[in-house]
Amino acid sequence: MRFWKKKEKIQTEETEKKPGLFRRMWRKFRGIDWKNPVNRWKLLFASLFAVVGFSGFLWGAIAFTSNPSFCSWCHEMAPEYVTFEVSAHSEIKCTQCHIEPGAVNMVTHKVHSLKEVYYHIVGVPDPIVQTIAVTNESCMTCHSENRLVSATGDLIVNHSEHIQEDIPCVTCHSGVAHAKVVERGINYQKDMDYWTMENADKLVNDTYMRPNMGTCIDCHDKVNKGDKPWEDIQYSLPENPHKDGHGKQDDEDGHAEAATTNLSAEDKAAVAKKKAQGIIFQALGKQVEDVKISMECSTCHLEVSTPKNHKAIDWNQNHGNAAINTLDECIDCHQDSKWIKHFEKQDIVSLIDAGASRTKYNPDLSIVKTDSRENNFCSSCHSYRPEGHVESDVWLTAHADKAETKQQKEECYVCHDQSKTLENTKLTAPTDVYCEQCHRTGFKSK
Template sequence: MRKMDNTSPIAVIKNWISAHKVPIVIVLVVMASTMVVVTEKALEITENPAFCGKNCHIMRPYFDSWYTSSHNDVRCVECHYEPGVIGHIKGKANGLLQFYSYETTVEEYSGKLYAKVMDNNCLTCHEKRIFSSDVPYTGVNFSHQAHLLQPKRGIGLTCTSCHSMLVIGMKEHQSVTDPSCSQCHPNIVQKDIGHIVVTTSTCFTCHFRDVPGGTSISGCPSCHGPPKETHHNYTNFNHTDHLERGYDCQTCHTNISTGANDIVSKSKCYSCHNSRDRVEKYDDFSFIHKEHVTNNKIACYNCHSEVKHMPELKQNLCSNCHKAEHPSDWLKTHKTQVLIGKVCSDCHQPKFCSDCHATGVASGKKAIT
């Protein structure tokens, strides 16, 4: 076998490496360490919300909205990158492409930015909510498991179907995110509503759509039970007593919902699509909702009108049923007592009036039954 010539380039390199093993190892370790530190620092800087929010003017409104939201302690990438190493790499590559496109585009960007937040991102922190018992929300008994894991009306809902404005759009669509439930439940604290920001119009769009009388498809009790006690003008009203007698909500309430049966015009499709083939799918209910709601996380209010649930009381409500409760001449026969400032409980047992009226204060006089 022929011996290798020590003067050949390969032999020279091998001899040099063999003679400088320790310095070479040290240099490689330093270079690798430097690369790790630089990469980690670069990731820390570029994945800080302020990197895009303050350096890119088209992202500034979204940064400001995030900064004032209940999730301002969560970095943008934790929601907008898919979980896992592969998802992080894909997100970083997509971000670099967007940055390149932004820097090399001459024309001013005027469109609305769009990004999907996958359910897995939400469930990384909130998985327990799915399997927990019903969550009380502004008096509504809500089950995440029943809505997220089971299609409703043939539509597969996602986290952002209801929480689409959790971080972005809270101020822009405050009328949509501010539940009308507070009209009947005055103890609701507005800051608590803002923390979870449920797009209640989404709930109403599904629950009240195509239901005779504008009532909920699942019935009023499925969302909230009767209020414990309600004061209407000068009366005490007990919902439970009336429901036990067989009355339903529409006996007293009207205009249960408004805007639930709007017709989404085909022209609205062109605000996002410029392909006639896509718009021709307009009448395909299953395809439209699967592509928009389930797959692409499009919020209902982007297509449908805002639906409101603001029931009103019918005119002459009590007298419709209680016409004979008061004698027609009661004011004439009690005129003297009213003028001298007497209250009902001065003569009647407190319960005689308090079933309907605000409870009077007994004066200690002998009561007339």
């Protein structure tokens, strides 16, 4: 006999397994006498308390997640947070721009934003790209559409006429809060550690935040060709590398780049250069076409500050010395980035290093020569033979006194190389005529 054997437990009503908490609460709720008005009042107050509590929790959650500092918690949002903090919009909340006004839009957006939590856990898109444009309704909650002249008193922009054409504000003001970090290619995950407030002044400046003149020119050029590019909202957004076909550039006929697909890289560059130079000629008033919107500077600018030395009669022929001595000042106006819509891709490390060790420009002929050949503003004129050269057979024997001194020779070198360009070397000079074709033994320099 096994006396240690446990006695079988006799199932009784007292030893039945007790029901769970929610089952007991449900039984208790069903047992309430709802005919009793006191119990109905208790239910009303309890429901009211629950609604108030839930609403308070929901409002608190929305307010907490709408605070810009909340965005800074995520490592991948560093570029957006740093650029926002140093922008003119730093005193408002992100949601005031990125969510259309209205409580329903706010709640809907928060629900949709749950996918950002998922991306944060499994891996965010690299780079992060804005795919939903800020609407005019969001902008109009703070700004007026009646502005005609910029705060500086120079730029003429009739905002109301642009809005009447349904042109999105972000078409011109795409960099106002985030300095076009996507377009510049400096918001990849490998660059996140560089995005600190200490580096903000090296990575962000007015060039990227204010409306880019190239954007105005590109849009006006398309309007003159009968297009309304803003009707496709992708025109106002940065190019999305995660979506095929987004951000394709247009050729000079205003059609998709399919027309130049079969061209070599050099031929495509030549087409782009010709287009840019044509626009520059229009802006200078040297190429007048039957257009809807004039491209001349005075169309948009009340004050075009032309330096005094530019007004000299012989300036076009004798500005070489000024270019050599003050190239950094010339480039403030005469740079390609002023005339194109998109900024070139940048290297974040180079930007930080350049910002930390910014050096003063020293006169350098080789730099000026390269710039005059590559810069579209300069090469738009330098690619044509000067009128003073007259006929080639006459100029050949008559130019000696125009190239006597070292300074005069330097002016020649802007267009002509002294020696023959080496094979497999890109020819950047406007002409393939070089000095040693005739002066094979060299020549004296004064």
